[in-house]
Amino acid sequence: MLVLLFSIIVFHIASATLLFIATIDNAWWVGEGFFADVWRVCTNSSNCTEFTDSFDDYPTLQAVQATMILSTILCCMAFLIFLLQLFRLKQGERFVLTSIIQLMSCLCVMIGASIYTDRRQDLHSNNPEFYGAMMAEGSYGYSYILAWVAFAFTFVSGLMYLILRKRK
Incomplete structure (x- = not known):
């Protein structure tokens, strides 16, 4: 059982790191x-140029920023709640609260990455003062890919907490 708990903790920390x-x-x-x-x-x-209010699609980027920050905060909160529940719950009780918070983190990552995916063309081609013509030519970077991997990790982690029962 200790191996299972250790692997769940490592998986959750990997999700938060991503x-x-x-x-x-x-x-x-x-x-x-x-x-x-x-x-x-x-x-x-x-x-480097920071995005400001004068940027045409600044509200879109703020939505992506907010959802990614919220997902990170929720993932860290879920981990702390998991640790508290690990020592406080009776045997056989489920980690439902941890699972709900982790699945909310998963939802936030999905929303942020989906907004970026949908609006990427507008972001990089309609704002020549920030990007220039060369920005339309490019590809998704590793941070974008890590966001989608983190989505999968947080989803699996949320499901693991939902079915996990505390044992000796």
Whole structure:
């Protein structure tokens, strides 16, 4: 049973780590000589421009920022609640609260990554003052991919907590 609990804890920490990296790192959209995320765009690895209110699709980016931050916070909260429930629940009780919070984190990641996926073309082609013409040519970066991997991890983790029963 200790091996099972240890693997669940490691899986949850991996989920939280993926969420932190996906939220913070600047590699959601990359190309030759530039990289962008939901916070800023950088060209030539040194010229970085933060997104501001003057950016045409700033509300869209704020939605992605908010959902990614919320998913990270919820994932960390779920882990702390799991640790509290681990020592406080009676045998046979389920980790329902942990599961619900983890599944809410999963939902937030899905919403944030889906909004970015849907609006990516508008974000990178309708704002030449931030991106320029070269930004339309590029591909999704590893932070974007990690966001979707974190979605899968948090979903599986939420389901594991839902069916997990505390045993000796």
